[in-house]
Amino acid sequence: MKCLICGMNININNFNVNNQGLLETNESDHIKYCPFCGVSATYLKPEDETNFKEEIYKVPTESLDENTLIILEHAMKLEIFNSDFYKAAAKLAHSLAVKETFVALSKIEYVHAIVHQKLGGFKQIPTLVDIDYSKHKSDKSLMELAENREIHAARFYEKQGNKINNTIIKEVFHALWSVEREHIQIARNY
Numbered sequence: 133m134k135c136l137i138c139g140m141n142i143n144i145n146n147f148n149v150n151n152q153g154l155l156e157t158n159e160s161d162h163i164k165y166c167p168f169c170g171v172s173a174t175y176l177k178p179e180d181e182t183n184f185k186e187e188i189y190k191v192p193t194e195s196l197d198e199n200t201l202i203i204l205e206h207a208m209k210l211e212i213f214n215s216d217f218y219k220a221a222a223k224l225a226h227s228l229a230v231k232e233t234f235v236a237l238s239k240i241e242y243v244h245a246i247v248h249q250k251l252g253g254f255k256q257i258p259t260l261v262d263i264d265y266s267k268h269k270s271d272k273s274l275m276e277l278a279e280n281r282e283i284h285a286a287r288f289y290e291k292q293g294n295k296i297n298n299t300i301i302k303e304v305f306h307a308l309w310s311v312e313r314e315h316i317q318i319a320r321n322y
């Protein structure tokens with residue numbers, strides 16, 4: 133299967149790579165999400181059915197207006213910011229389960245950044261200033277921080293998605309909005 137949002141091919145060897153970052157885990161005979169970007173199975177298609185047009189991430193950058201490009205750049209930075217947070221949080225977390233969840237979420241958010249990078253035709257993924265999260269001593273405190281991050285991200289996609297004219301980018305923002313909402317749930321379930 134192929135994910136129409138991030139473009140990754142999903143197979144028997146990789147369907148479970150980020151299971152700890154999914155609200156419900158993927159099983160070999162029941163793949164509920166893209167393991168890489170976390171979008172729902174609606175966006176997964178058998179590889180032989182896909183063609184260039186259906187691959188959402190391949191929007192020609194020339195067709196996008198300045199406003200959309202600014203929003204995409206902001207989205208890319210937001211995802212890197214959150215991916216970096218999860219990477220740092222994974223090092224600070226005490227329980228193995230929480231560590232694994234943060235590692236998976238860090239990878240998923242990074243894929244979101246790459247989706248925006250491709251859509252906007254940006255040359256590189258930005259490097260952001262390291263933030264020290266060590267005052268958050270408990271896993272609970274880190275999860276609360278994660279929840280707030282995800283609430284912010286979901287609001288971003290909702291608000292900015294309404295400002296975008298391009299229907300494909302709108303769809304991508306809607307798909308990622310759903311993913312961030314599930315991440316809020318993962319943090320709240322802790």
Ligand SMILES: [Zn+2]
Pocket residue numbers: 135136137138139140166167168169170171
């Ligand atoms: Zn995907």
